[in-house]
Every structure is written in C-alpha cells, then in structure tokens.
Amino acid sequence: MNQIRTDIEPSLDLFLKETPMMDVRAPAEFEKGSLPSAQNHPLLDNDQRHQIGLCYKRKGPEKAVALGYELATPEVRKQRINRWLDFTKLHSEGYIFCSRGGQRSHITQEWLAQAGCHYPLIKGGYKAIRQFLLEQMDTAIRDSQVIIVSGRTGSGKTQLLLKLDNAIDLEGLAYHRGSSFGRHIYPQPTQTRFENNLAIALLRNHHYFPDKPLLLEDESRLIGRNCLPPALRDKMKSAPLILLEEPMEHRLNIGIQEYVVDNLNENIAVLGEQKGFDYFCTSLYESLERIKKRLGGKRHKVLHDLMDNAIDLHRSHNDLTGYRPLIDNLLTWYYDPMYDYQLSKKTGKLLFRGTQEEILQHYPNIMIQHQRN
Known part of the structure; x- marks a missing residue:
C-alpha cells in the first residue's frame, strides 16, 4: 500500500x-x-x-x-x-x-x-x-564567486557557456539575445517568472558546484525587458573576465545563423512560411529603426538600403549572402564601438583572452589561476 x-x-x-x-x-x-x-x-x-x-x-x-x-x-x-x-x-x-x-x-x-x-x-x-526562492537567490548571489564571459557581438559567448557546467545562460532565461535585434517571436517571460527561473538556476548551481565560480555572460541591467537583480548586477560589474575573441568571418557566420536562419525558422514554425517570412522582415526593419538615433541618419540609410537588398535577394533567390555586408556594418558601426566602450569601464581582472577553442583548452588552468588569486 x-x-x-x-x-x-x-x-x-x-x-x-x-x-x-x-x-x-x-x-x-x-x-x-x-x-x-x-x-x-x-x-x-x-x-x-x-x-x-x-x-x-x-x-x-x-x-x-x-x-x-x-x-x-x-x-x-x-x-x-x-x-x-x-x-x-x-x-x-x-x-x-x-x-x-x-x-x-x-x-x-x-x-x-x-x-x-x-x-x-x-x-x-x-x-x-x-x-523562499528570493531568499535562496540572495544567498546564492552573496556566496557565489562570479566570472564574466565577455566578447563582441557574434563571438559565440552563449555557445561557450553552454559547454561549461558551472554556467547560467541569462539570455536563455530571459528568452532574448540581449541586443536590439535579439527579440524572439514569443514574448519574454514576465519579470516575476524571470526572477523565479533565475533563482532556481542560481540555487541549483550553488548546490551542485559549491566550489566553482559561477560563469555568466556579460549583460547590462536589462535583457530585453527583464531586469537583473541589483545584487547580481553589482557583483558582475567588478567580476574577473574571460574575454572571447573571434575573427570577423566567424562572427558574421554566427550573426547570419542566429539573426537570420534561426529567427526565420522560428517565425515560420509559428506563422507558416509566407507570414513567417513577412514577420521576419518586419522585425528586421523595426530593430533597425530602434537604433536609428544612435547610428545617425547617414549610416541608418546605408544600413536600410543594405537590408532592402538582403531581403530582396533572400526572397527572390533564397540567397543569404546579402546579409553579410549588412551584419558586417552593424557590427562595425554599432555593436563594436558600444562593446569597446563598455569594456573600457570594466574594473575586473582579465583572466584569459582567446578563441572558444583556446578558452576550452585552457579552462582548467584558468580556474586554478582564479582560485589562487
């Protein structure tokens, strides 16, 4: 019984x-x-x-x-x-x-x-x-050592984190890629749900990896509309860094995969082929419009023309090559200067810099070095 x-x-x-x-x-x-x-x-x-x-x-x-x-x-x-x-x-x-x-x-x-x-x-x-979850989250944040994985847009920070057991994918929890072009077709979780999911991820990490530092991607206070807890954000500001550096060609490939192929497939899965493609195109133009002021009128027009050409080529010949100059200029004119400025404000110690392959190869030694310090 x-x-x-x-x-x-x-x-x-x-x-x-x-x-x-x-x-x-x-x-x-x-x-x-x-x-x-x-x-x-x-x-x-x-x-x-x-x-x-x-x-x-x-x-x-x-x-x-x-x-x-x-x-x-x-x-x-x-x-x-x-x-x-x-x-x-x-x-x-x-x-x-x-x-x-x-x-x-x-x-x-x-x-x-x-x-x-x-x-x-x-x-x-x-x-x-x-x-209970909020109290556990406060404890986990207070007691955890944090290491930040930083790197320019398209360098593959999320992919790197997913290969490491003592990491939390904040963008995954927020259902947002953390950039102006990072929205998905489904809405983000409410702030309350995001906090609950983050608290659970933190307490699980703290329980299963008590002697390892917590690895997080470098994020601002807001990931889309979801806000990081102030205590965690404060800890991230001064945390030591692992700097992921990849060549532009690698970053362009990731950009096309994530912001074109993956986004389009997600939209088509929900809306069907034609409506999904139309929604994908509309989202691109809306994302570009959101950064118009920061770009300036001249650069915005250049990018708008490149986007027109990329979408026309994609629609007529299923050819994605038109997105390469668009993403290249977006990275060069918008994302890289913003990242370089944010990196210059970091106060945390640089533990290692290199490609994903180099970071994974040297990762055990990076952790030993961090523990000694």
Missing part, C-alpha cells in the same frame, strides 16, 4: 529534483508568474475568480464562498477533478499549490480525496514559494 504523503513547506529539494507542481490558481495569476515545473490546472477560471472577488468585497467572505460552490456545478466539478486526477497519475511525486495555501488548495485536496486520491500541498502556496 502506498504511503500517504504529507503537506510540506517550500524546500530546496523541490527545485533540485524539478518536482512537478499543480498550480490551481486562475490562468491570469499563472501567466503573471509561476514556476518552470508547474502546470496550471485551475480551480477557478479568470471570470469565476473575478466574480468571487467582487462578491467578497461587497458581501463578505461567507457569501463569496457560497458563490464559489454555486459556480462549481456538477459538470464543472467533474471536469476539474478529471484533469487533476490525470495530473496526479502522471506525477505521483508532485504537489498542489494555490496563492497562499488557503481555500483553493484545500478544496482541490478535498475533491481529490473524495475521488480516492490523497495528494499533498505546499503550505503557504505561491507566496511562500516565491519568498
């Missing part, structure tokens, strides 16, 4: 094991912020939650609870229970949570128990989970 599991407080173990969780809050609450291992199976939909909220304000808690049970018709109740049972069968090790560990979690538990399934909840709900 299976042992009945008990309700728990938020814990490190939940996130180290990527424990499945059933978020029974309304979809609007889930969209605002939840957890990467959580699935939304709400007790109340957005409209029902709104109705009950108004009733609570106007008539008090007893009337609001009564309205909740009134809205839970036999058909609605059956649908909810069946969905929850499906989740519990797939995830026998999971947990329930609502906003504060109150009525919604307990009603979900009660209905499941009546259907023969005893399933535990997380005490304090999402509010307690988020507080």
